[in-house]
Amino acid sequence: MKVKLSCYIIDDEPLAQEILEEYVAKVPFLELKGSFMSPMEAAENLKRDKPDLLFLDINMPDLDGLSFIPLLNPKPMIILTTAYDQYALKAFELEVKDYLVKPFSFERFYKGVLRLYQEHSASQVPAKKEAAAEPKNDPEYLFLKVGHRIQKVATKDILFIEGMKDYLRVHTAQEKIMTLTSFAKLEELLPPQNFARVHRSFMVAIDKIDHIEKNRITIRDQMIPISDTYAEAFYKILKGFQ
Numbered sequence: 001m002k003v004k005l006s007c008y009i010i011d012d013e014p015l016a017q018e019i020l021e022e023y024v025a026k027v028p029f030l031e032l033k034g035s036f037m038s039p040m041e042a043a044e045n046l047k048r049d050k051p052d053l054l055f056l057d058i059n060m061p062d063l064d065g066l067s068f069i070p071l072l073n074p075k076p077m078i079i080l081t082t083a084y085d086q087y088a089l090k091a092f093e094l095e096v097k098d099y100l101v102k103p104f105s106f107e108r109f110y111k112g113v114l115r116l117y118q119e120h121s122a123s124q125v126p127a128k129k130e131a132a133a134e135p136k137n138d139p140e141y142l143f144l145k146v147g148h149r150i151q152k153v154a155t156k157d158i159l160f161i162e163g164m165k166d167y168l169r170v171h172t173a174q175e176k177i178m179t180l181t182s183f184a185k186l187e188e189l190l191p192p193q194n195f196a197r198v199h200r201s202f203m204v205a206i207d208k209i210d211h212i213e214k215n216r217i218t219i220r221d222q223m224i225p226i227s228d229t230y231a232e233a234f235y236k237i238l239k240g241f242q
Helices: 014-026 039-049 065-071 088-093 106-124 183-189 228-239
Strands: 005-010 030-036 053-056 077-082 098-101 141-146 149-154 158-164 167-172 176-179 195-199 202-205 211-213 216-219 222-225
Touching (some): 005 039, 005 106, 014 106, 030 039, 053 065, 065 077, 077 106, 088 098, 098 106, 141 176, 149 167, 158 222, 183 195, 183 202, 195 222, 195 228, 202 216, 202 222
Parallel strands (some): 005 030, 005 053, 077 098
Antiparallel strands (some): 141 149, 158 167, 158 202, 167 176, 195 202, 211 216, 216 222
């Protein structure tokens, strides 16, 4: 069940107060907790109820709305409702959420409160606890675009991947597949514990390596170079298997 925004109205004009009460009543996610003619009248009640939202007029006897805002603790979200537009800059310096110039329509009122309700609702969603360990990206297969078709390729069948300008050639145990994609995209999709980039033009399946000699990997009958750029990271991966 979604939580409503509790709100107060502080306005010394009875007609303006009545219009606001009617607007609030039309909005299902607003709950009016009180209407007051002055900040001084509302002060004690604000401390008790701690409303989420305050509709506040500016020009009022005893204490004007702008002077009242710094006194609020805790400070609710505030929408100023006033007949004067010259206070807008000062209002936003006080971190007012919205500034409604009288007379304002219900549509304008609703847009303002809906935005605040959405912000408030998002802030109330509890943060997900971080998992002790991120799940490994370990798909059993990929879908690669090959010409005018999309081909399913089992990751366990991939021996190595070779860069061919704009294309990649995926060498599997059964065939060679040309696909218009990038190493960066495949590195996102393939499980990093099973595949490693070893050269600008090569990525290998670690479990398919037959042996390594003089910075050259042998997979089946294919010799694959290990470049200086990728050597350190690659050998660190291998240490995890030792």
